[in-house]
Amino acid sequence: MKKITVIGAGYMGSAITYPLSDNNFDVSLCGTWLDDEIISSSKASIHPKLKKPINKNVKLFYWTEIDKALMDSEIIFIGVTSEGFIEIFKKILENIKKECTFLTLTKGFIKYKNKIYRISEIAETLFKDKFKNIIFKWCSIGGPVKAVELANFIPTVSIYGINNESLRNLAISFSTDYYEVFTISDFKGVEISSALKNIYSASIGIIDGLYINDNKDSYHNFSSWIFSQAIKEMAKISVVFGASEKTVFDFAGIGDLYVTSQSGRNRRLGELIGKGFKADEAYNLMLKEGEVAEGFNTLKLGFKWIKDKNKDLLIKLPLLQALYNIITENSNPYYLLKSLFKKI
Amino acid sequence: MKKITVIGAGYMGSAITYPLSDNNFDVSLCGTWLDDEIISSSKASIHPKLKKPINKNVKLFYWTEIDKALMDSEIIFIGVTSEGFIEIFKKILENIKKECTFLTLTKGFIKYKNKIYRISEIAETLFKDKFKNIIFKWCSIGGPVKAVELANFIPTVSIYGINNESLRNLAISFSTDYYEVFTISDFKGVEISSALKNIYSASIGIIDGLYINDNKDSYHNFSSWIFSQAIKEMAKISVVFGASEKTVFDFAGIGDLYVTSQSGRNRRLGELIGKGFKADEAYNLMLKEGEVAEGFNTLKLGFKWIKDKNKDLLIKLPLLQALYNIITENSNPYYLLKSLFKKI
Numbered sequence: 001m002k003k004i005t006v007i008g009a010g011y012m013g014s015a016i017t018y019p020l021s022d023n024n025f026d027v028s029l030c031g032t033w034l035d036d037e038i039i040s041s042s043k044a045s046i047h048p049k050l051k052k053p054i055n056k057n058v059k060l061f062y063w064t065e066i067d068k069a070l071m072d073s074e075i076i077f078i079g080v081t082s083e084g085f086i087e088i089f090k091k092i093l094e095n096i097k098k099e100c101t102f103l104t105l106t107k108g109f110i111k112y113k114n115k116i117y118r119i120s121e122i123a124e125t126l127f128k129d130k131f132k133n134i135i136f137k138w139c140s141i142g143g144p145v146k147a148v149e150l151a152n153f154i155p156t157v158s159i160y161g162i163n164n165e166s167l168r169n170l171a172i173s174f175s176t177d178y179y180e181v182f183t184i185s186d187f188k189g190v191e192i193s194s195a196l197k198n199i200y201s202a203s204i205g206i207i208d209g210l211y212i213n214d215n216k217d218s219y220h221n222f223s224s225w226i227f228s229q230a231i232k233e234m235a236k237i238s239v240v241f242g243a244s245e246k247t248v249f250d251f252a253g254i255g256d257l258y259v260t261s262q263s264g265r266n267r268r269l270g271e272l273i274g275k276g277f278k279a280d281e282a283y284n285l286m287l288k289e290g291e292v293a294e295g296f297n298t299l300k301l302g303f304k305w306i307k308d309k310n311k312d313l314l315i316k317l318p319l320l321q322a323l324y325n326i327i328t329e330n331s332n333p334y335y336l337l338k339s340l341f342k343k344i
Numbered sequence: 345m346k347k348i349t350v351i352g353a354g355y356m357g358s359a360i361t362y363p364l365s366d367n368n369f370d371v372s373l374c375g376t377w378l379d380d381e382i383i384s385s386s387k388a389s390i391h392p393k394l395k396k397p398i399n400k401n402v403k404l405f406y407w408t409e410i411d412k413a414l415m416d417s418e419i420i421f422i423g424v425t426s427e428g429f430i431e432i433f434k435k436i437l438e439n440i441k442k443e444c445t446f447l448t449l450t451k452g453f454i455k456y457k458n459k460i461y462r463i464s465e466i467a468e469t470l471f472k473d474k475f476k477n478i479i480f481k482w483c484s485i486g487g488p489v490k491a492v493e494l495a496n497f498i499p500t501v502s503i504y505g506i507n508n509e510s511l512r513n514l515a516i517s518f519s520t521d522y523y524e525v526f527t528i529s530d531f532k533g534v535e536i537s538s539a540l541k542n543i544y545s546a547s548i549g550i551i552d553g554l555y556i557n558d559n560k561d562s563y564h565n566f567s568s569w570i571f572s573q574a575i576k577e578m579a580k581i582s583v584v585f586g587a588s589e590k591t592v593f594d595f596a597g598i599g600d601l602y603v604t605s606q607s608g609r610n611r612r613l614g615e616l617i618g619k620g621f622k623a624d625e626a627y628n629l630m631l632k633e634g635e636v637a638e639g640f641n642t643l644k645l646g647f648k649w650i651k652d653k654n655k656d657l658l659i660k661l662p663l664l665q666a667l668y669n670i671i672t673e674n675s676n677p678y679y680l681l682k683s684l685f686k687k688i
Binding site for chain 1 (some may be wrong): 432487488489490492493494496498499500524538542562563564565567568569571572575576579592594595598599602603606608663681685686
């Protein structure tokens, strides 16, 4: 029975243990330094975020036990926030001795030595520093997967972007009767869509917030062209960065933006902004409740990432520009989003 | 001031009079034989479906006055159901004497002499029977436009698929500060997307119905991959019928499926089926309330339309097949939709 270690006991890291352990892999779940309470609670009774017990055949570890959690493991899932990724990935590298496969649930961009990167770029650089002649095996996991729903066995599809053909069968073997894994080679595309949907879903949330404030429940003409525009911009960005627009027009893009726009933390960040909160107030309010709206930082990093690579592209991304102005300058969201339809 | 006549005083025909009359066109709204009460009510006070008065500069006509409504009009909007289209279009042709432009809000497929057609195909045939040497000028209107929201000035985008370059400026001149018109030449694509979204949105409704019945509010992983699959199938169908998949990946496809999946009659038809009603029970229940869920008949016609043209294509449309079985054979919707992810 193959051993799998999942690092990060937040929503996604914990939820993925259900299909993995239901497939009888030998699964270890190791929290980060922020997850001690989650691990304690999960050992005693239930996972406090998922509100249910972790499967009994999953071994639970605290951050300080990461060496034990990773021992003899060749398949490593990473389910931490993008902010913590570098530190945690370095720690993982310290604790492995041989060829491993990394599958990451982390979404977003990473700032490293004053430049912005996709997560897999940083991971590969760090990996090659230690393992010069070993193949870097990487999978970016995307698609419409809300962790709580996966943990409750709602029929779920996920898309695994793999950088090496040898990962295809492994990925497919994680499928269950409630979790279906599809694989594609465009791991960059999956990575980019996963990051961008956290940004763009905030725009749907903003419209929800604007109209909920007005006591209106019928305003989907507005959110629909914004949704459609978001997909178009995601496709444009993907192509410029060497990924395929096909990936956007599939589960990784349309599917994931849809689920994130229906519910989730980044939609809620937008909703609070639509209701009148300044962006940083909204972000901090959620943080106090223990929820990280990653789209807030992903937008700032993503905007710079695009600007550094291809400044002219920004002109073709009026929705992204509007969101950037709303988030960084607290510009009027109704006016900015509405006036967009004259610019697209 | 150009004269525009809108035929059909249901939701969409009536709603389109707001941007048209706000642009100071000379607008006449003529009900069908089913709309007498709507016209009476609108003359006296408010439009009973839109729950607000029609603009004062719009002239209102009963079906029996169609000759007066069409007099001197060269721009004709058609906002009737697909079931009534042929009879009404024939009546329009009887009452016009010269070159006209037709802009249609009707969505769906039409059965004519035992074969299934797109609406514009039938319209062109009927038109050419009468006006042999006159250019057939046609526009299929699509995009995410819920009529009640348009009538309430929610920022709305619409896409006008035009078959003749001369219509471009006319279409754009309908824009207001709450209604933005975009034009494309792929009128076939707009027509196909508009029909198909009424079919596929029922699948999102079914999932809503299944989980509302279970008192669950978090099930969007499921609806998201179904939404994404719907777009993929719409793109496949469009290409086979000579339209562009780009049209699907834009306001006419993604945008319109999104709004129709959030609210609207075809989503509701699906919801009732998800709650346990048989498809025809659900359709008739809505009919009693005065609401026509067009997707019900569009699915039956659309399925045959595809089958006649290209039977092999159906194999690549597992969601459409599942919907067809649910609607025509009352097959178990949960089982059929869930098991789809093994077939896509």
